[in-house]
Amino acid sequence: MRIVSAHVGTIPISSSMRNAYIDFSRMDCTILALVSDVVVDGRPLVGYGFNSNGRYNATAILNERMLPRLREAAPEDLLDENGELSPARAWDVMMRNEKPGGHGERSVAVGVVDMALHDLAAKAAGVPLYRWISDHYGDGDPDGDVFVYAAGGYYAPGKTLEDLQDEMRGFLDAGYEVVKMKIGGADLSEDLRRIEAVIDVLGGDGSRLMVDVNGKFDLRTALEYGRAIDRYGLFWYEEVGDPLDYALNATLSEDYRNPIATGENLFSLQDARNLIRYGGMRPDRDFVQVDPALSYGLTEYRRVLDMLARHGWSSRRCIPHGGHQFSLHIAAALKLGGNESYPGEFQPTGGFADEAVVTRGRVAPGDLPGIGLEGKAKFYEVLRGLHG
Ligand SMILES: O=C([O-])CC(=O)C(=O)O
């Protein structure tokens, strides 16, 4: 297989909501189509990629560094020993002449291409991506469906406690059993009222609620909130301090008894390894949220999973950030603990196939070839427009 052309664009995924750290009024992302020379039913196979929410588009880096390297490579440099497209070998080509460190600068750009290459490889094999990943990188026996939780509970202008409760009831009605809300964007007493309002909707069961600080707290506030919420027995307390403040996380983990989750703003094997070495993360209860789409793609995510296994971590303790269809396939194929979901947010890229149904908090990745973005009608229209 050869890639004959690459088409890149930037689209908005903006909204009026905010977490403790940013609003999403200018949020956007890169989309990519890789057109191959393989023709099926009279049409070339096309691999699609996009970047997950939370980081802005990486279109310039793609256009100036990653895609030129792929274009200039010898065609066989992108193939495996069987002559099939190898996302892992293409990854090495993209990273030629890149020094180590500084991962956040380019990990999104590489992740977008890595996603499109995996989409293409699975389409060339005529199988859904979870099957391709399971056969190539896993044990050949993927999970049939994946635990998903509904993320929301953002701050928004004029949003009342009743609005927050209605939002959460909507998630339960849609088939979710565990929900997530933002904290840290108000003071402690107001956030406790918000948390208790949501726990009421969950029938008093705090273990079905996650709270997310988006990296806002200093150590003192992290501990203060931790002591106030420990009694609720929450599912997890997320990204409490700055994502790179491993000492803060380690101190918090000595004080806070219930699960902690973090990792959505770690973009490399090396960052994730530092979290495990220095962040006090506890393999019997905590969760790692590295998002493959933001952090150099599945090629790097496999290295993260290997590192975690060597440190005694089960893949079930990984629940990626991002709420997108790429990680859903990865979660099923590599037996992760689950995947995030944002019902209705970050459109058109976010979420799963239009036909996907969440039942008792689980969803299947679907059986269209590749990632199956063709099953997300509005997004597919945008993607098709990229390459005509
Ligand atoms: O608000 C955001 O940036 C999204 C986020 O943290 C999450 O999905 O966990």
Ligand SMILES: [Mg+2]
């Ligand atoms: Mg988060």
